[in-house]
Amino acid sequence: MSAASNASGDVASVCLSELRIENFAPRVGDPFRIADADREFDLRLESVDSLGAAPPGLSRAPFSLVFSASATPVLSQGQYALDHAELGRLELFLVPISSADPLSRYEAVFA
Numbered sequence: 001m002s003a004a005s006n007a008s009g010d011v012a013s014v015c016l017s018e019l020r021i022e023n024f025a026p027r028v029g030d031p032f033r034i035a036d037a038d039r040e041f042d043l044r045l046e047s048v049d050s051l052g053a054a055p056p057g058l059s060r061a062p063f064s065l066v067f068s069a070s071a072t073p074v075l076s077q078g079q080y081a082l083d084h085a086e087l088g089r090l091e092l093f094l095v096p097i098s099s100a101d102p103l104s105r106y107e108a109v110f111a
Contacts, residue, residue, distance in 0.1 A: 012088045019110065021063040023087065024048045032067065032082040032090070034075075038082075043067035043082065043106065051109070062111045067094070071074045075106060 024045065031042040044067060051062035069075075075094060082090045094106040 003065050006051065007031075013091060014087055016090065016110070017060075017088075017091075019090075020060055021048055021050060021110075022064055024063075027084070028089070030084065034080050034082050036080070039071075039073060041069060043069045046105065058109065064110070065092075065108045066097070067106045067108070069106070071099055071101045071104050074099050074104050 025048045028045050028048055030045050032045060033042055034038065045065060046068045049064050049066070051064060054061040075096060077093075077095050078095045079091055079093050082092055084090065091106040094108055095109045096104060098105045
């Protein structure tokens with residue numbers, strides 16, 4: 001899977017329903033660029049964890065991603081666009097799970 005760019009050079013968004021734990025496991029340690037109107041910085045993918053088998057009727061087993069970043073600024077819970085060199089743009093709902101110096105940690109869950 002590689003990131004696609006449109007004619008203006010913007011990174012194309014990825015369809016989250018197509019992503020599996022296997023898409024992220026080899027990318028532990030990779031930077032994911034987050035940019036909004038006020039700031040731009042990297043989150044580092046710290047861990048990829050299985051949350052059990054796929055529920056009946058669903059093709060994807062649930063998993064979580066944990067990202068880390070410098071303790072400031074602390075992101076509030078919400079949806080953010082993260083850009084990855086190979087995966088493209090991911091619109092993820094991030095939940096802060098810890099914010100102790102020197103790092104803040106955020107989780108995204110795929111069910």
